[in-house]
Amino acid sequence: MEIAKTYNPQEAESKWYPYWMEHKFFKSVPDSRTPYTIVIPPPNVTGVLHMGHMLNNTIQDVLIRRARMRGFNACWVPGTDHASIATEAKVVKLLADKGIKKTDLSREEFLKYALDWKEKYGGIILEQLKKLGASCDWDRTRFTMSEDMSEAVIDVFIDLYNKGHIYRGVRMVNWDPQGMTAVSDEEVVHKEASSKLVFVKYMIEGSKEYITVATTRPETIMGDTAVCVHPEDERYKHLKGKKCIVPVVNRAVPVIFDTYIDMEFGTGALKVTPAHDINDFNLGQKHKLPVIDALTPDGKISEAAGAYVGMDRFAARKQIIKDLQEQGLVEKIEEIKNKIGYSERTNAVIEPKLSMQWFLKMGDVSKPALEAVMNGEVKLIPEKFVNTYKHWMENVHDWCISRQLWWGQQIPAWYDSKGNTVVCKTKAEAVELLKTKNSELKPEEVTQDPDVVDTWFSSWLWPLTVFDPKVIQKGWDNANEDLKYYYPTNDLVTAPEILFFWVARMIIAGKEYTGKSPFSNVYLTGIVRDQLGRKMSKSLGNSPDPLDLIAKYGADAIRVGVLFSSPAGNDLMFDTPLEITDETPLESKYCEQGSKFANKIWNAFRLVKGxxxxxxxxxxxxxxxxxxxxxxxxxxxxxxxxxxxxxxxxxxxxxxxxxxxxxxxxxxxxxxxxxxxxxxxxxxxxxxxxxxxxxxxxxxxxxxxxxxxxxxxxxxxxxxxxxxxxxxxxxxxxxxxxxxxLLKEFEAVKQIVTEVRSIRQKKQISPNEKLEVFEKSDASRSTFDDVVVKLANLSSFSYTKQKVEGATSFMVFTTEFFVPLAKYINSDEEKEKLIKELDYEKGFLKSVQVKLANEKFVSNAKPELVEKERKKESDALSKISSLEEQLKNL
RNA sequence: AGGGAUGUAGCUUAGUGGUUUAAAGCGCUGCUCUUACAAAGCAGAGACCGUGUGUUCGAAUCACACCAUCCCUACCA
Missing domain, CATH: 1.10.730.10 (Isoleucyl-tRNA Synthetase; Domain 1)
Known part of the structure; x- marks a missing residue:
């Protein structure tokens, strides 16, 4: 059979993956072996494979394949996450392209579209993982929004509500005007931006005097209900009891005094907009100020604002600045740097907004989860993340779990027309429960909360419900065989950025419902960056498509390539071109090294086969x-x-x-x-x-x-x-x-071979010409003599008690070797080489002797260390005397 | 602003008080198409371990300060 000279990865990949699937090698069912389990961090249904997945899933596959070979019952559970905001946004856009508005559809109609979309595109990423060689048990593929998994989410909501951990209230939340929903603190990404700090004059009522406030958000002026200054501020003390006029809407609002104010910043006067800033809201509560919500949920100026109604918030900002300037009310504008929050999902600028939301109290439930990491029940790898974890868990805020979306698990809260609320699974139950609060209740007036829960509120159950979706109902003691067998899982491999989003919350849920942490080890991968250290992202255009890399180098090469230089927790500086375009060739030295390695092994096989x-x-x-x-x-x-x-x-x-x-x-x-x-x-x-x-x-x-x-x-x-x-x-x-x-002896063999090759190189002697080598020793034969003869291409390897004339020499450890080379010997070169070596040895000897001459070293250091130094000294001395003798003989 | 992490050859890392005067892979330089592999073989050059000051008989390794990079947390309008 003719064997190709180079390895063809495509051929092997298309042959063996189907073979593995066909023979169910990935499949796991509980048996008498010890399980080894990994649950995949479920990628979004909207996602396509990127370099981060590549790194992450390669690690998981390496771990699972090795465990399988070591005799564990290895189970890698795959699946996807429904990703409320991202998916809903995608579906809304798709509908918009067809000319359909979400608001024209019923919830059921919308969900049907969304489900269709998921069926069509939601599995793409899992198919891509197969190209990588991922050995997931595909029969266990799960989806966070499947019926049974969703039911568990609802059960958890009800259970936590009944335990008093969940409450509903009006709070300032992070509002995503594009996704039109609240998002949690963790879903807000703060980025530095340069903004305009506008100094606006607020006239004092009944006076020609004015007070200047500085703001970066002039579009919220219409929502102002006070101006606040520091009580100690001499500049403003005389304004006590006065009112000032809010520009644009000409509303008179009080000047209030509070120590919260930083006198140094801006003018030391702050416009207070309780509906649009968390601190202003707190001030408003304290000083009993009215709340005017000047923005609509989609980020436009609201009716309540009374001016610029319907205009987009950013357009309004520009317009207001312009109008105020025309009215002479702008004192100056400064450029400043500040942090602006963006939505993780839609990248829209987050708007702090007051709204009625559901929250999970984190105080009590997070304690066991903190403990689990601190006492080592869950190991974070690398360990440095323990600090970060601890800090977060000790300062955790209540978690806003409601989202104003349809794609997700609908909150099981029911309301009557009188403002009564009950939390339960079905409408029938709700009617019964509400009747106890409201005797005149008519069943048709009972409505369910339209919101869904945060996606993480469903994926925090992932390691539990992928095995037994009914575990919440039945309780851990009655869990099914799968869960009892596979849970707790062994390793979780994920990105550090979701340590809190997801990992911490899974531990919380695991502790709450099983008393155990869901995994023993959390391996946190690095972030894949480009050569400039920038995170790889679609928007920067610096991220290669992993499938293109696979097509070029082969899956094995990429797996090896991404892991060659990616220690746990350190970022991976990947070496593809900075800009990925159709014109620039997609190249990576790491992947190339991988494919060369594959070829090397392939050719080793060709040799053996021959x-x-x-x-x-x-x-x-x-x-x-x-x-x-x-x-x-x-x-x-x-x-x-x-x-x-x-x-x-x-x-x-x-x-x-x-x-x-x-x-x-x-x-x-x-x-x-x-x-x-x-x-x-x-x-x-x-x-x-x-x-x-x-x-x-x-x-x-x-x-x-x-x-x-x-x-x-x-x-x-x-x-x-x-x-x-x-x-x-x-x-x-x-x-x-x-x-x-024996191993040490072979290390000497390697060195002898290298020395002989080096002599050939220097003397320009062909590798085909056989040489003779003598070892100066009392021995007459050792195990690897024949190997040396073969690898160094010698005519003979023999032993001698005296030095050999007309030979060049070298040393390995403390033994001297001679290569008779009369016709090639150049005594000047030999001399130079020997002197160089001698210098090195003398320098080394000196450093050792300095140590040994130091009485404090000899008396303080461990005796075996001193012994070692003495050995070094005697070795060096013997080498030196041998080198000196050689020099003399030249 | 506070907290944390990292800084070792051109690149990516190993080495956490004494195992030769810092190791490896890639890259680089030179030589070789030798019959598994030129996607190879062989040889070689290359870092005073971010900077400074300490602790110690001894520091890449410990402490402190500084510089640089990155991450996290925080309401400076």
Whole structure:
């Protein structure tokens, strides 16, 4: 069979993913094995795969594939999140394009459109994950708004309400005028902006005097109900009891005094707009001021404002400034920097707005969740996030959980016409309950709250309800087999930015409903940035489409590429071009390294496959190489396992990479490779051949979590396989005890080989010319002599008790080696080399001797350390005397 | 404004008081198409570990200050 010279990833990817699916290798059902479980952070139904998903899901897949091979019952639960605001916005826009207004539709009609949209587009991202090789149990695919999952959300709402954790009230909330809904504190992104600070004159009633206030939001002037100054402020003390005239609407409002005011800022006078600023609202409460809501929910000037009605808030701002300037009421305008809140979902400027909302009291429920992280029940990786977590949990505000949307779980609160409220599941129950408060109740007047709950109020149940949606109703003790088996899950892999949004809240819900945290470890990935350190985003145009990268380099290469330099919690500076356009080629050195690695392994296979088995005896070098590689493999595997256990993913990958490239390919395969004689390969002995196949299989196994497609392809080529076989379900290799002395000896072999190669390089001696090497030692033979002969291409490797004349020399550890090279020796070069080495050794010796001469070191340092230094000293001395002798002989 | 994190070769990282005078991968330079792989092989150059001051017999590693970058929290109109 002709084997392609280069690995073709596309072919393997299209072959093996369907194979895995067909044989249900991803599927998990409870059994007697120990479970290993990951629930996916459900991507939005509106989402498409981006680099963040790429990183995140590769890590999850590596963890789950390795766990599966280690004999755990591995279960990775996939699914999507309904994303209220984003999805509703998408559907509203889609309808608008068809000329349909949301307000023209009934709730049911709208939800039908939304569901259709979800059916059509909501699964795209999951299909994309398959291209990556994600080994999710697709039979368990969940959706946060499916009927059973939604019912659990409603049950939780009712339960928490009955426990007194949920309340309804008028509060200042973050209003998204584009999404036309409240959003939580966590969904507001504050960004620095340069704004105009407008100094506006407010005339004092019945006087020609005026007071100047500074504002960045002139469009809220119509909502002003006072001007506030500091009671100690000498400039304004005389205004006590006076009123001033609000411009535009010419309303007289009181001048009030409060220590809240910062006298230094602006003019020390603040216009008070209780409906549009949280602090003004508090001031208004304190001073019993009226509230005038000057804005409509969609961010336009309201009827109540009395002027500029219907104008957009930003247009109104400009217009008002212009009009005030014309009236001579603007004293000056300054440019200032301030922070402006934007909606995470729609990017609209957030408007503080008073409104009636539902809240979850966070005080009590958050305590067990804080404790779980502090006492190590939940480990955050890296640990540095514990501080951040603690800070947030100790300063947590009540959570606004209602959203003025239709796409989501409708709040199970019911009202009558007299202002009574009950919380329960069905209208029938509500009627009964309301009757106890209102004896004249007519069933038809009972209405349900039109709002839905925050999406996070549903996804915080994710690790529970993906297994048993009924757990809230039945209680943890009656949970189904799945939940009992898989919960608590093991690892959660997610981005630090949703540590509070989601992770903290899942712990809260887990603690509340099962008494247990939903996972043991939370691995927080870095943020994927470009080479300038900017977060990759659509709007910047610096984010490559992962599918394009996969098409170019192959999925395995990308998986390896993104993890090569991404330690936990540190951002990943990805190296694709700064601007992704159709013209610039999509290039990434990281991915290239990944694809070169795939090709390297592929070619190692080609070599092995080309071996011809013959009736020959195993060579000494092959036997020695096998022993060495078995030891080396175990030694490195132990390190790799340890790195995994510490979630040092990049390190585990790098160690694996070097084990394969350097040890397996560059040393092992070179050592066992049969000789070429007269342009023909000699046959290999069966023992070495079969051992090599088995070692190759071990090597494939340890890289399989990273490169599932390539390894599956080779798994089937390297040996005969049954019809249902897969490397996916093979066993992760065991660590065996290793011979440290032997490993150390081979390190010397590597150095000898390097030294000989270096001599060839310097003397321009062809790699084909065989050389002779002598080791100055009392020994007469050691295990790896034949390996040295082979790798360094020697005619002989022998031992001598005296120095060899007419030879160049080198040292490995403290042993001297000679290479007779009479015709190549150039004593000047030799001298130079020796002097350079001698200088280094003398410098080193000095640094050691300084330490040893220091009495305080000798008396204070641990005895074994002093011993070590003495050993260093004697080694250096022996090297120096040997070097000096060589110099003398030249 | 407050809090936190990070700063080690051109890039990405490892190293958290003494295992050679700082390690690796990529990149770079030079040489080699040697029959698995030029998507390769071989060799080499390259960092006084952000800056400064301390603690210590000894500091990349600990402390303090400063600088830079990033993140989080906060109502400065």
């Amino acid at each position: 071996f011809e088995i013959g009736k020959v005896k195993q060579s000494a070098s092959a036997a020695a190489a096998i022993t060495w590689f078995e030891n080396r493999f175990s030694e490195q595997l132990e390190i790799i396992n340890d790195q995994y256990s510490k979630y040092k993913m990049s390190d585990a990958l790098m160690t694996t990479y070097k084990l394969i490239w350097d040890d397996f390919c560059a040393y092992y395969l070179e050592a066992i490779k049969p000789e070429f004689v007269d342009g023909k390969s000699m046959p290999i002995d069966p023992e070495t051949y079969y051992k090599t196949i088995s070692l190759f299989e071990d090597v494939l196994k340890v890289i399989h979590p990273w490169m599932p497609f390539l390894t599956e392809e080779l798994w089937h080529l390297v040996n005969k396989r049954g019809p249902k076989d897969s490397i996916m379900i093979s066993k992760w290799p065991e660590v065996k005890s290793t011979d440290a002395k």
